[in-house]
Amino acid sequence: MRKLGVSINPDVWKMSEDKVLEVIRQAGFDAFFIGYLCRPDMEARMARCAEAAARKGLWFECVHAPFIDAAGQKSTNRLWLPGEAGDAECALLISCLRSCRKNGVGTVVVHLSAGDDAPCISDVGHSRLDRLVNEAVKENVTLAFENQRKLANLAFVFEVYNDVPQVRFCWDMGHEACFTPGREYMPLFGDKLVYTHIHDNNCELNRDLHMVPFDGSIDFARRAAWLKQFDYQGTLTLEVAPKKSGRYDGWSAPQFYAHAYAAACRLRDMVDGSAE
């Protein structure tokens, strides 16, 4: 049966990685991903996640590459601008990638920009992406570029690196609905799909609520149909955040992840058409 995965954020629950992973395992999930943060103990966190995952029989499938710096500022756009800050951003992405390799994580989800006024494609950004992609090929870690607000940079990477198996697409269903309503990414990049970020919102511009599917307004039947059409066989991964919407205030972690798992099962049923 197709695997179901979910994002974890131990800091939100004020729990250890081990505790959160136990909660999601009890809920029924097979796989998880975590964000690679700009903090001194991130390598230790990665190692703890890998060790706990192995012990609990969970698949540490993916890491979300950093997109916020240590000062809490969004940093992705620096990739496209000349200067040391952009070089540092590239170096950080490469560090994340190497950490994935070291800890047996096969996929890194990468943002290409942030916000409506992101810098456009540039030579310096292209050369940094070349370095990142070369590293991904060397380490055999998949880079899953995720849809945000801009189309050009995503189309760019899939054209420039069309023949690189390690360059693939992460379909973020929630972003599609709230950042770029009316644009559908699967007809454009579905042949590159390797990972999913599945979450819900009320389809209001820029309100990226990361709710559990079926708690918002997104048409998941349509999304399931796209996954079927492109014969996606990978994990259905929820990227859900309990504190962004207010809907789950007061919920415990076990309650939240049980709810999330039920939604994931329902989604799997829609995609695979099998009884649970």
Place this chain on the structure above:
Amino acid sequence: MRALGVNIESENWNMTEDEALAVLRGAGFDCFFTDYYFDESKVDRYAQAAARHGIRWESMHAPFTEPVNINAIWRAGEDGDAMLDGLLRTVRACARYGVRVAVIHLSSGENPPAINDIGHRRLDLLVNEAVKTGVTLGFENLRKLANMAFVFEVYDKVPQVGFCWDVGHEACFTHGRQYMPLFGDKLTYTHIHDNLCQYNGDLHMIPFDGAIDFERVTRQLRESGYQGTLTLELLPDNSDRYVGVPAEEYYTRAYAVACRLRGMVDGKAV
């Protein structure tokens, strides 16, 4: 009633510019477009003929194979500068003769150079010229998505940057990709033609002679609110379907089809 247009190249029919436009006007077309000609005496003859026959010259197709291949705009060096010069000449000729739109290709073939700073700088110069002259640039869909998305993001606030929807290219170069949901809000011009929806079979047939779904095409035009001309881009020599068909018959047939399309878009009897 919405205007109907078509392209013509007089030399393809062994006609003068005047004879060619007489045929189009006689068939019923309101507008036409041609390539830009580096020999601007030809441009001048078209302008005079258009005025004489009361047919509006709506667009010029900017060069993409001369003086060099359009991909040169993305490469450093003199070839790229020469290609930019060709594009600028087109815009200036449009301005001089009151032609509204210059249709621009952004690349050629399967493996053009990637978007880069030098191409971006050249596009800046082109867009600046368009703004200065009030000519609209209609960027046309070919094989690549990134460069189209790039211009519409970079120049999002520039009214002179628009989209030319090439219905035929969509079907034979990028089958499965639909451009109107992506760029329909920028639509300024159309290149409507048919083919068999086979990869690279860019046949430029009269609509309904091929396999393109014009119900979907006209629905997307209607839903976009596009009020502009429906322009056919036809090349009778690209397929063998029109061998021996004289110009008058060919364009009369094309006009009837254009009227049918207009009826489908605008929901009115023609």
